[in-house]
Amino acid sequence: MSATFGTLSAFDAKEQTWEEYCEILDQFFEANDVDDSAKQRAILISVVGPATYKLMRNLVSPDKPSSKTYSQLVTRLKEHFNPKPSEIVQRYKFDSRSRKPAESVSAYVAELRRLAQDCNFGATLERRLRDRLVCGIADDRIQRRLLSESDLTFEKAFQMAVADEAANRNVSDLQQSAACHSMVAERKEKRADWENRENRDLVLACDASPYGVGAVLSHVMEDGSLSPAELLMSRRLRSTLDLLLPDIKAKVRKKQEKQKEYHDNHSKWRSFSPGDEVYVRNYSHGPKWVPAIILGGTGPVSYTVKMGDGRVMRRHVDQIKKRHVMQRDMDWAEARDAPQFPDDVVTFGPVDSVAPSSGGKAFVESAAEAAQGHVPEGDVTDVDIEQRTDPTPPVLRRSERQRKAPPYLSDFLCK
Structure with a gap:
């Protein structure tokens, strides 16, 4: 009995095509000198597998596969598995x-x-x-x-x-190799530099706080560079000593810097010049805001103002609002006859330099407007109204409704 070369497995449509399987069959027949068509058909039916054999029977039905030749069976299965594409x-x-x-x-x-x-x-x-x-x-x-x-x-x-x-591909490999060698050399250089740093002596650094002397070990470099921990974390590390002896001045300074930054971002600089017509806050009887004229400055944020009734007072910039006045006939002689400052008022400029944009008539009109209860919102403009030389304060009114005791006090005698 002659030896058999090679082995045949069952056909699996998921792993190979039918043409590939037929090529393997042809090589097996040639290697084992199988020239008989009937013998080729018998080998095909015996090794093709149960699923493919069942399909083969359906394709040649009502005939049996054994009644067909090897070429006919291969052709039928090829037409089924590999139909001719477009x-x-x-x-x-x-x-x-x-x-x-x-x-x-x-x-x-x-x-x-x-x-x-x-x-x-x-x-x-x-x-x-x-x-x-x-x-x-x-x-x-x-x-x-x-x-x-x-x-x-x-x-x-x-x-x-x-x-x-x-x-x-070779050029890319060479470039990667050169980059790798450069990276290795850079790492070796860094390691050598780090070893030189580690060989330096450790110095004991002490704090001289009034609460006591606390010692903290830190790697002090001779060239004044940062310690290894600060280089790694990019900040100074907090130790137990920082919790025991906190730096109150640094915390307060940091808070003040934040407050100043917030104030500077939201604040609006206001300044006035002598002779500007403004509204000032009134804390006596009458309207809350009354017209006045700036006479001079008493500090960075405070000014001396002249009221409509001739009073001279000092007001903060938060108590002053700009007042725009329409052009009228100016009485400069009346403005020059303004009263002098009291002795306790400090000014930044001479009073004679004050040149108000309107005279007594504007003061009287502004006073009349203020007497009617007008409260300016921001910058406002005066209007021509009837002159009032003696504005009377508003009369206080009392409620006339009948006061009744609450129901829950009906059982008590209330006076």
């Missing part, structure tokens, strides 16, 4: 196939050959493969070199593309 669709797939980013040139050419099997290119197959390789290579350097060739064939284009791909 030539137009296969050519579209071939022409639209491009090389993927991680795909090698050899794998791309093999895929092109597989797609060209059902395209029926005939004698133009080599030219179509060359054109698709050049157009779908997806690499500018390789494509530029291929297009520079005058008499380019498919075999020549394939060899040039494979050579350029290998050269690019």
Whole structure:
């Protein structure tokens, strides 16, 4: 009995195509000198597997597979597993196939050959493969070199593309190796520098607080650089001693800086000049805001003002609002006859330099407007009203409703 070369497994449509399985069968028959068609049919039926044999019976029904020849069985199964595709669709797939980013040139050419099997290119197959390789290579350097060739064939284009791909891969490997060597050298240099730092002596640094002397070990560098812990964390680390003896001055200073920053971002600088007509806050009887004229400054944020009735007072900038006045006939003589400052009032400029934009008439009109209960909101404008030389204070009114005791006090005697 002669030895048998090779083994045959059952057909699995998920792992291989029917054409590939038939090619394996042909090689097995050739290796074992199986030329008899009946014997080839018997081997096919015995090794094809139960699922494929059941399909084979259905395809040749009502006949039995044993009544057909080997070629007939192979043809029936080929028509079932691999029906002939549309030539137009296969050519579209071939022409639209491009090389993927991680795909090698050899794998791309093999895929092109597989797609060209059902395209029926005939004698133009080599030219179509060359054109698709050049157009779908997806690499500018390789494509530029291929297009520079005058008499380019498919075999020549394939060899040039494979050579350029290998050269690019080698260059990338060399650059990665050089970068790796540079990184290793940099790490060695850093380690050597760190070892030199570690060889320095540790110095005992003590704080001289009035609450006692606390000692903290810190790596003090001779060149005045930061300690290793500060270099690692990018800040000074807090120790137990910081909790026992906190720096109150630093905390207060930090809070004050934050308050100042917030105030500067939201504050609005206000200033007045002598002679400006304004409204000032009134804390006596009458309206809350009354007209006045700026006489001078008594400090960075305080001014001396002259009221409509001739009183001179000092007010903060928060108690002063700008007042826009329409142009009227100015009585400069009356403005120059304004009373002098009291002895206890400090001014930043001479009183004679005050030049109000309106005279006594404007004061009387502003006083009359204020007597009517007008409270300015921000910057306002005076209007011409009837002169009132002796404004009378408003009369206080009392409620006239009857007061009744609450119901829960009905059982008590209320006086």
